[in-house]
Amino acid sequence: MLDKPEVATQRLFFREAVTRAVREEMTLDRHVMVMGQDVGAFGGSYREFDGLYKLFGPARVRDTPVAEGASIGIAAGVAAAGYRPIISITYMDFLMLGFDALINYAAKLRYKTAGRLNAPMVVKTTAGAQGQGVAHSQCIESWLMSVPGLKIVAPSTPADAYGLMKSALREDGPVVYIDHKRLFPTPGEVSLAEEFVPFGKACIRRDGTDVTLVTHGYMTRVVMQAAQSLEGEGISCEVIDLRTLSPLDIATVASSVSRTGRLVTVEEGQSTCGVGTEVACQTFERIGPRPWKRLGALRAPVSSNPVLEAACIPDAARVMAMARAVLDL
Template sequence: MLYEQKPAMARMFFREAVTRAVREEMTLDPHVLILGQDVGAFGGSYREFDGLYKIFGPDRIRDTPVAEAATIGIAAGAAAAGYRPLVSITYMDFLMLGFDALINYAAKLRYKTAGGLSAPMVVKTTAGAQGQGVAHSQCIEAWLMSVPGLRVVAPSTPADAYGLMKTALRCDGPVVYIDHKRLFPTPGDTPVTETLVPFGKACIRRDGSDVTVVSHGYMMRVALDAAQIVAQDGISCDVIDLRSLAPLDIDTVAGSVERTGRLLTLEEGQVVCGVGTEVAIQTFERTGPKPWTRIGALPAPVSSNPVLEAACIPDAPRVADAIRALLAR
C-alpha cells in the first residue's frame, strides 16, 4: 500500500513565517519593495521584517512617515510602473486613510485600462484587539470583500502566513493581507520547501458531523477551542478556516453544511453585513436554508480596558454556548 509522503516541516513563529516569505520573494524578484512605518532597521512594528533591512538595504525597504494615505498612494503608483510593493499598515483601523488609492485606483486599474495596466501590490495590515483601544483594534475585512478587483486573505497559522504571503507577492492585482496582533508570537509547523497557498481555497482544521463552524484569522483558535469544549458533550464540529475572504471557497463550506445540516460563523468584526453573513448567504444559495447562527464582536467600540475588551470579543465559552443553542433548535 502506498502512502503519501508528508513534506518536511520546521517549527517557527507566525512573524518568522512572514519574514521568511518576504525574504524569499525579495531574493527572487528585485521589483519587490517594502514601504511602511518602522519597516527598516527596526524590523517592523511586530518584528515581522526582522533582518531584512540588513540584507536588502534602504533602496528596497523604506521607512515612511505616519501617512497611510500617501504610503498606499505611492505604492499604487509604483505598482502601476512595474514594481511589486508591500505596504505595511501597523493598525487596520488606519487602512481607511488609504482607501482612495487602494479602492479607486489600484483595484480598478486593470478595468479602467482594459488590462493595459495593473497594480501588483500587497497591503499587509494588522487587525484585532489586544489592549490598544477603540482606534487600534478593529477588524474591517468585511468592508473590503465587496470591492471588485481586490483580493483579501487572512492566515491563521504560520504555514498559511508563509504560503499566502508568497502567493500575494506574485499576484498581478492588489491584495490585502490581514494578520492579527495575537498571532505573531504563536508557533506552528511550516513546510521546509517552498509551498504556496492558493487564494480561494479553505482548509478543514477539524472533522465533525454535527455542526459546521467557519472562521478565519485569530478567531480560528477560538473556534478550535470551542470545538474542543463541546466535544466533551458529544458534539462533533467540522471547523473550516476560510484563509481567503475574496475570493471565498464556498464549495468547501457548502459541502460541509450538507453533511452537518447546521452552520455557525465566527468573526472578530461586527456581524452586521459581516463575513459570516456573506458566507451564510452564498452557502444557503447552494444548500437551501439551514439552521445558522453568527457570532462576532458586540456592537460597541473595543475598549482598552481589559475587562471590557474581553466582554466585547468572542471567546471559546461564548462560542461553545452558541453551538449548543444551535443544536438545540
C-alpha cells in the same frame, strides 16, 4: 495503502514565517520591495520584517512617514510602474486613510485601462484587539470584501502566513493581507520546501458531523478550542478556516453544511453585514436554508480596558453557546 512521504519542516513563529516568505520573494524578484512605518532597521512594528533592511538595503526596504493615505497611494503608483511593493499598515483601523488610493485607483486600475495596467501590490495590515483601544483594534474585513478587484487573505497559522504571502506576492492585482496581533508570537511547522497556499481554498481544520463552524484568522484558534470542549459534550464540530475572504471558497462550506445540517459563523469584527453573513447567504443560495447562528464582536467599540475588551470579543464559551443554540440544545 502507501504512506505519504514525510515533509521536512521548521518550527517558526507566525511573524518569522511572514519574514521568510518576503525574504524569499525579494531574493527571487528585484521588483519586490517593502514600504511602511518602522519597516527598515527596526524590522517592523511586530518584527515581521526583521533582517530585510540589512539584506536588501534602504532602496528596497523603505521607511515611510506616519501618513497611511500617502503611503498606499505611493505603493499603488510604484506597482503601476512595474514593481511589487508590500506596504505595511500597522493597524487595520488606519487602512481607512488609504481607501481612496486602494479602492478607487489600485483595485480599479485594470478596469480603467482595459487590462493594460495592473497594481500588483500587497497591503499587509494587522487587525484585532490586544489592549490597544477603540482606534487600534478593529476588524473591517467585510468592508473590503465588497470591493471588486481586491483579493483578501487572512492566515491563522505560520504555514499559511508563509504560503499566502508567497501567493500574494505573485498576484497581478492588489491583495490585502490581514494578520492579527495575537498570532505573531504563535509557533507552528512550516515546510522547508517552497509552498504556496492557493487563493479561494479554505481549510478543514477539524472534521465533524453535527455542526459546521466557519471562521478565519485568530478566531480559528478560539473556535478550535471551543470544538475540542464541545467534543466532551458529545457534539461533533467541523471547523473550516476560510483563509481567503475574497475569493471565498463557498463550495467547501456548502459541502460541509450539507453534511452537518447546521452552520455557525464566527468573526472578531461586527456581525452586521459581516463576513459570516456573506458566507451564510452564499451557502444557502447553493444548498437552501439551514439552521444558522452568527457570532461577532458586540455592537460597541473595543475598549482598552481588559475586562471590557474581553466582554466585547468572541471567546470559546460564546462559540460553544452558539453551537448548542443552533443544535437547539
